Amino acid sequence: MKRQMPSTREIEQEIVGRVKTMFRKDFEMATKEEIYRACAEVVNDVVIDNWLTTQKSFVQQDPKCVYYMSMEFLIGRLLGNNMINMRGYTEVMDALDELGVDINEVEDQEPDPALGNGGLGRLAACFLDSLATLQYPAYGCGIRYHYGMFKQKIEDGYQQEVPDNWLQTRYPFELQRTEYEFEVRFGGWVRYDSQPDGTTKYIHEGYNAVIATPYDLPVTGFDNGMVNTLMIWDAKPKEVFRLDSFEKGDYSRAVEDMNLARNLTEVLYPNDNHIQGKELRLKQQYFFVSASIQRALAKYLRYHKDIKKLPEKVVFQMNDTHPTLTVAELMRILMDVHGLGWDEAWEITTHCVAYTNHTIMSEALEKWPQDIFKRLLPRVFMIVEEINRRFCDEIRAKFPGDEDRVHRMAILADDQVKMAHMAIAASYSVNGVAALHTEILKNVSLHDFYEMYPEKFNNKTNGITQRRFLMHGNYKLSDWVIKKIGRGWITDLSQMKKLESFVDDKKSLDEFMAIKLDNKKRLAKYIWEHNGIEVDPNSIFDVQVKRLHEYKRQLLNILHVMYLYNQIKENPEMDFYPTTFIFGAKASAGYENAKLIIKLINNVAAVINNDKSIDDKIKVVFIEDYRVSNAEWIFAAADVSEQISTASKEASGTGNMKFMLNGAVTIGTMDGANVEMYQELGGENIYIFGMSSDEVIAHEKNNDYNPVDVMNGNHHIQKVLQQLVNGNYSIDNPELFRPLYNSLLNTQCTAKADTYFVLKDFASYCETYEKIQEAYKDKYKWAKMALENVAHVGKFSSDRTIQEYVDDIWHLDKLDLK
Ligand code: HBZ
Missing domain, CATH: 3.40.50.2000 (Glycogen Phosphorylase B;)
Incomplete structure (x- = not known):
């Protein structure tokens, strides 16, 4: 049964009551922050009942679930959103009004959870909202960054980045779930163990381990009692390291484990549409992917015996290539933990994973140096090698004699692991996020892959809540x-x-x-x-x-x-x-x-x-x-x-x-x-x-655009460009904006000028x-x-x-x- 928000009168009493029990204060003495916390609990009370009911329906109905795998969920504040979805916004507003408090000021006390950069992260949040509203069973799987997107200060016109310590005080909407902790392993080596039946066991040794702890956040549907779960993972050391202990075991390993856990979920990488290639980022990716898959499989196996039927109940949607390790990690668990052979594991994996592409910008295409990848994830790397070997054979079978194509499409090439290639090779669906974008994927940037698997490609134009x-x-x-x-x-x-x-x-x-x-x-x-x-x-x-x-x-x-x-x-x-x-x-x-x-x-x-x-x-x-x-x-x-x-x-x-x-x-x-x-x-x-996209793409291909010609033909452009470098907007330092001027007009012709056709x-x-x-x-x-x-x-x-x-x-x- 859906639980509704109480009446205005009851809400008013509850807020006053909560302020008293939570802060030992009369309402008149409460700070805005305390009132916000009291309101959060009043709303949480209703949300939690509906969450419980939803979970019970999950158990009874055993539905297929989507696991939306994303490094980012830019959820924004939850109090206002949850009040709206519980149909209690006006009631809380009126109750606060009666108490002489402005609801906006109360909402303003909530930190704005900024676990994402921009469009991709916000899309993930809108998707969760819609899934719950449409009553579809779904989990969001992400990372509990201690520091989200930095806060921006402008000083003397310049951006300054200030850390976003959103967890400084307890966040009222998250629930720590220590009962769903899993171990995630990094580094070490793989030992081969031949079995009497002729098969080989791969044993991962000498690794560093962390414990992944999920924090569940409720995702409320609109006025339907549905509450899905967003699980964000935090890391802690496997064993709490006791400095005073005589039996410290492997002292240096313990120190490493502790540092690993400490750094893993510390901060969101603040880049959008650009890859930095930092090892810690790869660790973050593997960490949340491995933990999420383990939780999904544990849930599945609680009610089902046959792991081969996993695709009937589970689909992993990969939000860009960041969670592509889902492919190899699922293979590893199916083979090394559940004892399946390659073909069986591949059959399951390729029916459980789907991939969404969000960009054609080349600097955003994820590639990891093979040596880093192999050192960090030795067993997973072996699996990627085998996926690559078989994939290259498949390309050769379909396009005999076209070794150039094999090189272009390979997952492992140029000493790199190409994540998009792995995502496409394993996914049963590859989608772009708007009609034009999907056409460009098919005809230009992923054309080779489209020729190989036309049936996988489809478009899903984005939307908002x-x-x-x-x-x-x-x-x-x-x-x-x-x-x-x-x-x-x-x-x-x-x-x-x-x-x-x-x-x-x-x-x-x-x-x-x-x-x-x-x-x-x-x-x-x-x-x-x-x-x-x-x-x-x-x-x-x-x-x-x-x-x-x-x-x-x-x-x-x-x-x-x-x-x-x-x-x-x-x-x-x-x-x-x-x-x-x-x-x-x-x-x-x-x-x-x-x-x-x-x-x-x-x-x-x-x-x-x-x-x-x-x-x-x-x-x-x-x-x-x-x-x-x-x-x-x-x-x-x-x-x-x-x-x-x-x-x-x-x-x-x-x-x-x-x-x-x-x-x-x-x-x-x-x-x-x-x-x-x-x-x-x-x-x-x-x-x-x-210009149209066709025109842009043609200029890029022919390399025939010259911004200097455009400038020479337009005196308005000449004037603003001069003003960029004559001190008009930077009296103290006329050269300040020279780099922007050069980016548009570079006359030394070493670098490409006006890459984005601003002048054109x-x-x-x-x-x-x-x-x-x-x-x-x-x-x-x-x-x-x-x-x-x-x-x-x-x-x-x-x-x-x-x-x-x-x-x-x-x-x-x-x-x-x-
Ligand atoms: O995803 C954006 C696209 O630029 C935008 O056009 C689209 O609407 C939106 C949702 O589909 N892409 C991003 O926001 N990308 C990132 O934020 C990003 C973050 C980390 C990366 C790479 C890209 O490593």
């Missing part, structure tokens, strides 16, 4: 939509199309835009409090928030702002609708150009925001520490969504969908899921510019932007366009995406919770 990104982040619009079309869209986003009946109704459009204005005021207040910049909520809010990467082209955006500023200065009477350009982005700590782009944005902001002569026509704001919690407010307040990656580079994008859901109009390239947004919206409701797309971007300016001046035209975006967002719910994974890849049944 409307519960967090509309109901929670934009409750005013959410309530308005409910008033207009009812509640069906909460679990069936396609119903948003019912809003079509209001797109020509001026009164509705007025209400709709009044909500946008309220959300802009809320963000303006946030910006004032956090950045000390005053912005006008009546100006256009033009927003680009995402990780900082050259392919995402924040540089194009800021160069365009510099250009607009020049235009206004040269032509003060120019008709220009006041616009606030809002940026938010973290750069990987070691990514110099990305960090310099942040500095450039801040310097441009400092110059423009302080120039009284332009009458506040342009403001530039860099929002510090862009993360899930402030993202929700930013999407709600946006008028214009910047999705301007170089065509072919952004696999899908998901921020684009969150803006659309909140009624922002996109200016973007034909890249990733923008293409599908365009298809859903029609050309009138989205602003597309720039500049003119088209400027032209298209003018149309946005024009459109915004016509209030109802704009409002209609914005509402059309909400009305056509249906496809981009992660509920739709998950249903497609279930139908085409996972084949799960819904859990019956009655």
Whole structure:
């Protein structure tokens, strides 16, 4: 039976009661943090009952489960989300209101769990939300990083990274599960033991071991009583090392084990779309993969005898190549622990694993040096060698005489282990994350593999959860939509199309835009409090928030702002609708150009925001520490969504969908899921510019793009480029931005210049932007366009995406919770 949240009155009493028992305080004396903890327990109480019921249904119904294997789950705060999913948000808000406390301040006490970098990690979190809401049995498997994504401080315009110590005080939503601990082994060597029956046993010796302890987090479904589990693994030494003991055994091994455990789960690698190749990262991968598989198999074997039927009950979905060790580790356990032969183990493995690709960027393709891999995982490496040997034979059988192809496709080549190749060789499904991306995989980056296994390739266009990104982040619009079309869209986003009946109704459009204005005021207040910049909520809010990467082209955006500023200065009477350009982005700590782009944005902001002569026509704001919690407010307040990656580079994008859901109009390239947004919206409701992916790919292939030619043909570009290096935006050090200038124009022709075609797309971007300016001046035209975006967002719910994974890849049944 689904347990509901209590009434407002009861919640109020419970909060007061909890504050008393947890903190020995009268409510009036409680801090905001204590109130937050009390609320968390009130909500947890309901969640836990539903969690128990869900677990009992698992036992009774014995359903097939997906294990979503991911190094990252960017879940964001749970209190608000769980209150919404338990249908108790308003009740808690009212209860707190009665007690004289603002719910936002209470929610703000929760650390924002940032166990991910960006899109890939947030996608995993949206998927878990949708799986629970659609009542599909699922486990998320990840790592309990002690330090998540760093916090970003901006000092003198530069990004500073500050550690994110989210576990400093107890996190109220996690449950330590020592009863599900497993050992994970690293290093050592493999001894061969011949058996009387002629087979060989492989015995792993001399290893270092750690104990993996899972912490379970509840994943609540919306209003259905379903609570799935996200298990995140922490490491501890196998034996607590006793310094005072006489019998210390192998002293140095014990020290090593302790250090291994201490480092393993310490910190998330803060790189997106870029691989550093650090040994500790490989250890992290093996650690969580091995522990998760062990737990999955233990659960399976509790109720089933025949390990060969594993694929009937278990599927491992690998979120990019980071968990690809799933393939070899499952093989190892099936053979070395359960005694299966190679063919039997391979048959099972290849029916249990599936792989999602999230990028075509070559610097993100995971390759590990074979020597490191072999030293760290000697037995697993032997298995990879055998997988590779058989895979190469298979290639030769299908393409006789094509040794070049064998070399290109091999898992082991050039002294490296190529993780994507192993993932594809073993998976029964390989998917991209948007239609265009999947086509590029098939026709370009993974073409060899597509020719070998066309049946494995499929597309699953990404999606987002409307519960967090509309109901929670934009409750005013959410309530308005409910008033207009009812509640069906909460679990069936396609119903948003019912809003079509209001797109020509001026009164509705007025209400709709009044909500946008309220959300802009809320963000303006946030910006004032956090950045000390005053912005006008009546100006256009033009927003680009995402990780900082050259392919995402924040540089194009800021160069365009510099250009607009020049235009206004040269032509003060120019008709220009006041616009606030809002940026938010973290750069990987070691990514110099990305960090310099942040500095450039801040310097441009400092110059423009302080120039009284332009009458506040342009403001530039860099929002510090862009993360899930402030993202929700930013999407709600946006008028214009910047999705301007170089065509072919952004696999899908998901921020684009969150803006659309909140009624922002996109200016973007034909890249990733923008293409599908365009298809859903029609050309009138989205602003597309720039080269197509085919054009980009052709230039890359022919190596025939010369940015200097583009610059010479466009005096606006010449001017902004000069301003990059003449001290206009860096008076003290005119050379400061030289590296960015060089990245666009390198005339020494040693390095490639303007890899991401910023200059090539500049003119088209400027032209298209003018149309946005024009459109915004016509209030109802704009409002209609914005509402059309909400009305056509249906496809981009992660509920739709998950249903497609279930139908085409996972084949799960819904859990019956009655
Ligand atoms: O995955 C992103 C894609 O860039 C984006 O287009 C897509 O929408 C999203 C979800 O499919 N990729 C990432 O976010 N990638 C990473 O964060 C990443 C993290 C660690 C790595 C490599 C990539 O080692």
